[in-house]
Amino acid sequence: MPAHSSFDYAIIRVVPRVEREEFINVGVVLFCTTQRFLGVRVELDEARLKALAPDTDLDTVRDHLESFRRVSEGGKGTGPIGQLPQKDRWHWLVAPRSTILQTGPVHSGLSQEPQKALEHLMDTVVRVKRVR
Incomplete structure (x- = not known):
């Protein structure tokens, strides 16, 4: 069994109106030095974003x-x-911004497989479980 490796991650947020400080989580960026892994997963829930800010330019958000x-x-x-x-790309990705696309604070974790950790984070902080 492979050993656990430490990783750092940050949540990617869309902040359609920066002055209101409202946002939705849309992705995760994860960096694991020991396994040379840098990954980003993004899932934009367009309906949630439009509910928060109906005038948001979705094409621009998708491009960013x-x-x-x-x-x-x-x-x-x-x-x-x-x-x-x-490592420099990681630092650029998580650098503080005051734009429509931001990352939250950097957190740490442990995992044997960074890709699985990335998917787990997507499930827990980005994907919304719909109540029927």
Whole structure:
């Protein structure tokens, strides 16, 4: 059985009107140094966002969220930030912002498999369980 590795993560939020400080969680960025893992998962609940801020430009939000994913993957075609080493890309992704797309505070955890930890976080902090 592989040993547990520490990881850091932050929740990605859409803050449609920064002055109101209202937001919805839309994703997670997770970094595990020992396993050389940097991943972003995003699921935009457009109906929830429209309920919070009906005038939000969904195309712009989708484009910005896609840039988070591209930067986390890195490599050719990802712009200057995507060319940085993995640790530097992590720091760029979680840097404080006062824009429509923000990350919350950085938290830590332990996992044998960072990808599974990322999915678990999506289930617990992003996905809304619908009551029927």
